[in-house]
Amino acid sequence: FCQSLLHSIFPPELRFAFLKIFYRIFNCFSVYCYYDITEIDGVNTNELYNAVQLYLSSTASNIGNRLSLTRGLNSSAITFALSNNDHLVDVYDGVAVLWEHVVMQRQSQTFSWRPLPEDKRGFTLRVNKKDKSLILGSYLDFVVETANEVRRKNQDRLLYTNSRGGSLDSRGHPWESVPFKHPSTFETMAMDPQKKLQIMADLRDFADGQSFYQRTGRAWKRGYLLYGPPGTGKSSMIAAMANFLRYDIYDLELTEVHTNGELRKLLMKTSSKSIIVIEDIDCSINLGNRKKGNASSQSCDIGPYPLDFPGGLNVGDEGRNVITLSGLLNFTDGLWSCCGSERIFVFTTNHIEKLDPALLRSGRMDMHICMSYCELSSIKILLKNYLGFEDGDLDEGAFKELEKVVKKAKMTPADASEVLIKNRRDKEKAVRELVEELKRRVERNRNGGFKERDLLVGVQEQEEEQEQEKRALESPKEGCHELEWNFKKGEEEVEKEDQEKVKMR
Numbered sequence: 001f002c003q004s005l006l007h008s009i010f011p012p013e014l015r016f017a018f019l020k021i022f023y024r025i026f027n028c029f030s031v032y033c034y035y036d037i038t039e040i041d042g043v044n045t046n047e048l049y050n051a052v053q054l055y056l057s058s059t060a061s062n063i064g065n066r067l068s069l070t071r072g073l074n075s076s077a078i079t080f081a082l083s084n085n086d087h088l089v090d091v092y093d094g095v096a097v098l099w100e101h102v103v104m105q106r107q108s109q110t111f112s113w114r115p116l117p118e119d120k121r122g123f124t125l126r127v128n129k130k131d132k133s134l135i136l137g138s139y140l141d142f143v144v145e146t147a148n149e150v151r152r153k154n155q156d157r158l159l160y161t162n163s164r165g166g167s168l169d170s171r172g173h174p175w176e177s178v179p180f181k182h183p184s185t186f187e188t189m190a191m192d193p194q195k196k197l198q199i200m201a202d203l204r205d206f207a208d209g210q211s212f213y214q215r216t217g218r219a220w221k222r223g224y225l226l227y228g229p230p231g232t233g234k235s236s237m238i239a240a241m242a243n244f245l246r247y248d249i250y251d252l253e254l255t256e257v258h259t260n261g262e263l264r265k266l267l268m269k270t271s272s273k274s275i276i277v278i279e280d281i282d283c284s285i286n287l288g289n290r291k292k293g294n295a296s297s298q299s300c301d302i303g304p305y306p307l308d309f310p311g312g313l314n315v316g317d318e319g320r321n322v323i324t325l326s327g328l329l330n331f332t333d334g335l336w337s338c339c340g341s342e343r344i345f346v347f348t349t350n351h352i353e354k355l356d357p358a359l360l361r362s363g364r365m366d367m368h369i370c371m372s373y374c375e376l377s378s379i380k381i382l383l384k385n386y387l388g389f390e391d392g393d394l395d396e397g398a399f400k401e402l403e404k405v406v407k408k409a410k411m412t413p414a415d416a417s418e419v420l421i422k423n424r425r426d427k428e429k430a431v432r433e434l435v436e437e438l439k440r441r442v443e444r445n446r447n448g449g450f451k452e453r454d455l456l457v458g459v460q461e462q463e464e465e466q467e468q469e470k471r472a473l474e475s476p477k478e479g480c481h482e483l484e485w486n487f488k489k490g491e492e493e494v495e496k497e498d499q500e501k502v503k504m505r
């Protein structure tokens with residue numbers, strides 16, 4: 001009754017002025033000060049809110065009486081969190097602070113360009129006034145650092161996708177995520193052990209290189225191009241890289257991105273310590289040539305993307321802005337590429353010869369990694385993975401036979417794995433079957449019945465190429481020249497092979 005009387009007697013301006021004065025007087029006498037950390041700050045998500053949530057999830061499990069427990073779909077960990085409108089006391093450096101999790105229903109008339117969550121969430125930190133400087137000086141930094149640590153250690157890494165197209169979710173994210181659980185590691189990767197070590201060292205140098213990148217004035221990012229025929233482990237390599245560095249993966253589906261602006265927004269919303277992946281880049285967008293009129297050279301039909309002109313945004317047939325090669329190059333190399341740090345770009349392709357050299361140059365794709373057919377060393381790793389064979393377990397005869405045929409067979413690790421998985425209950429049979437299959441392939445290759453054009457080289461040339469690759473790993477710049485050379489040579493050969501195919505038909 002009193003409230004309605006107050007409301008009817010006093011106009012709103014007077015009521016607000018009264019409340020303001022009341023809070024001022026109250027604050028003068030209060031020994032506490034309060035800090036609000038809201039979930040959404042304007043239109044952006046407040047990173048501090050997420051950090052506090054994560055920090056409290058690690059602290060709350062020890063000291064909270066009433067906690068809400070969650071476990072995400074496919075997630076391995078249970079997350080503790082402060083229940084709605086509950087509070088807990090945390091002690092830092094002998095100083096006690098009170099955290100309260102405030103959740104309120106959002107008023108329905110709030111106007112926004114995008115849908116907002118139904119409730120308004122935030123944390124309120126209550127601090128004794130005399131401890132203000134300690135809390136603002138170092139406690140909040142400590143909270144953020146601990147949160148990062150917790151994120152790195154406990155939380156499942158995430159695999160993000162932009163498959164929703166350009167639309168944002170209610171919390172303003174263009175990416176959807178699922179826990180990333182791919183079991184591939186460098187140990188299970190079947191490839192040249194030397195090459196493996198070089199890649200691992202490169203990744204380690206990158207992750208530990210903050211001061212190096214700072215000192216040399218370079219953006220803290222690195223690009224890897226994985227190329228080779230299907231089934232040689234390009235996707236598995238990305239998973240192995242992510243598992244090795246414990247980074248999240250952003251799997252960028254270019255066909256879902258409609259404009260360069262959208263691409264930029266996606267990049268802005270990626271976190272540091274992440275791998276940004278564009279798979280089958282030759283199929284995602286026409287990157288074959290930046291000159292107009294070369295659309296027919298594309299291998300995959302990708303719909304409305306027009307050809308690109310260097311340095312600008314294109315306008316498509318229907319008058320829409322569309323994504324261009326220069327947009328993509330800016331994404332990887334321009335000013336926008338460093339709006340975060342410690343990020344790795346990985347592009348994969350089955351057809352390196354179709355890529356524009358601009359994309360291949362050092363600085364964009366620093367390291368070109370050729371994922372190739374099985375060699376003896378990779379077969380050994382597959383035998384270990386699937387049959388448990390250690391060095392020396394394989395009998396001499398089988399080993400010699402494998403050695404004789406493995407290179408000429410041009411068998412992908414995926415195919416070899418399949419033979420081993422199928423026969424894994426009988427180890428000897430598995431090896432026998434593998435040797436048989438390799439021999440069959442050698443025969444087929446000899447008769448010209450199995451013509452792979454992906455590596456564009458014969459057995460002899462393949463060895464040369466791997467030699468070049470090794471050198472490219474040692475010095476990425478040098479590798480790029482060689483790859484550009486390969487690229488030119490590739491185009492001619494592809495044309496020749498295309499003509500042959502037409503003749504055969």
Ligand SMILES: Nc1ncnc2c1ncn2[C@@H]1O[C@H](COP(=O)(O)OP(=O)(O)OP(=O)(O)O)[C@@H](O)[C@H]1O
Pocket residue numbers: 188189190191228229230231232233234235236237350371412413414415417
């Ligand atoms: N180098 C490898 N080491 C270990 N396993 C491999 C390797 N290459 C392929 N495989 C096996 O083959 C399967 C397919 O490999 P993957 O998807 O990584 O090939 P890809 O090169 O990405 O092929 P695509 O070009 O078709 O995308 C994987 O599940 C993996 O088990």
Ligand SMILES: [Mg+2]
Pocket residue numbers: 234235236279
């Ligand atoms: Mg793949």
